[in-house]
Amino acid sequence: MSAALELISEQGFHKAPMSRIADKAGVGAGTIYLYFESKDMLIKTLYRELENEIMTAIQKGYPESESFRERFIHIWTSLLRYFIANPLHFRYLEQYHNSPYGVSMRRDRILSKTGDSSIFIDLFEEGVSSHTVKDLPIIMLFALAFGPMVFLARDHTLALIKLQDAHIVQAATAYWEAIENK
Amino acid sequence: MSAALELISEQGFHKAPMSRIADKAGVGAGTIYLYFESKDMLIKTLYRELENEIMTAIQKGYPESESFRERFIHIWTSLLRYFIANPLHFRYLEQYHNSPYGVSMRRDRILSKTGDSSIFIDLFEEGVSSHTVKDLPIIMLFALAFGPMVFLARDHTLALIKLQDAHIVQAATAYWEAIENK
DNA sequence: AATGATAGAATGAACATTCATTCAGTATTA
DNA sequence: TAATACTGAATGAATGTTCATTCTATCATT
Secondary structure, eight states: OHHHHHHHHHHOGGGOOHHHHHHHHTSOGGGHHHHOSSHHHHHHHHHHHHHHHHHHHHHTTOOTTSOHHHHHHHHHHHHHHHHHHOHHHHHHHHHHHTSHHHHHHHHHHHHHTOSTTHHHHHHHHHHHHTTSBOSOOHHHHHHHHHHHHHHHHHHHHTTSOOOOHHHHHHHHHHHHHHHBOO | OHHHHHHHHHHOGGGOOHHHHHHHHTSOGGGHHHHOSSHHHHHHHHHHHHHHHHHHHHHTTOOTTSOHHHHHHHHHHHHHHHHHHOHHHHHHHHHHHTSHHHHHHHHHHHHHTOSTTHHHHHHHHHHHHTTSBOSOOHHHHHHHHHHHHHHHHHHHHTTSOOOOHHHHHHHHHHHHHHHBOO
């Protein structure tokens, strides 16, 4: 799986043939098929694995009983820090989201309201009902809060900028102000 | 080119073989090669075409002599309106940006400081030096301003939300507040 | 007007390559 | 020795690209 992660995140789905993934992993081509039904399944399993890892990272040190603002900033900074520390993970996720896989997954999730994003949804719902954040549709708040983060992470992973930790906190605060209900 | 646009934006690069593009365009497979050197060139040319179209859309009605705020909001709303009116264009651009094509292009542009994005850079530089917007690196301001827009456009094109024109103006204002120097 | 010649655009079958997947054989483990 | 894990050459489907040929429009000749 880490061989697949490296190749796909750097070269894209269609320039990461199973033969090369096997080479990089130091196994025979057929061995992969003992563990994964198909290339599609490998891609999807790897996605879920990364998603779980991210959720674990966010939950670590989560200030359960602090104010809404603290919890929001914790999640925001944890995520951005995770992406900066794991650029390959970030690039893989981005490619997945912008491929047919991601599109259909996104649709399914929103419609069935399942999946890990429910943590975010719960948080924002609390924020809206307590009038802590602006009264906008959840999905818009989500976009307003996390859209910039993806841009920042992308620029960082492409080595276009070098985000210091101070910048991360600064950006988190700026983005809190954008959704805050004043 | 419009056949390529439709297929690629809906199915992704690797599920849009030249043979199907030719079919959709109602021409023979070889005909494409009279106009484009290779599939890669077709993809790149189409990208530049769309980029030009967007630049034209932004420049239409640009309030040259109005305040910085007016010009920012004009650009922001024009872009989002364009993406909503042209969902296929948006999906194509997103796929391009998140593929190896886009990554290398982005790198080249930033390093050589050329390309159409100079309009945006000029605008933000003016904003920073006149203390109208927060004193942050241009690339961060850019992320903060346009990151959310991409999220909104994505959710809209996937039919997860339905953005009314009122929402667009509302969002533009919210995002002006996020970068404004208060 | 009628006929023939030329250009070059379009075609699509053929080719070479790439790739996911399989499976008969080999190595490893219990 | 039996069972399990692994291998990598072989397979066949899919795909980008080429090129000999066809078609159509324009020009030249009679």
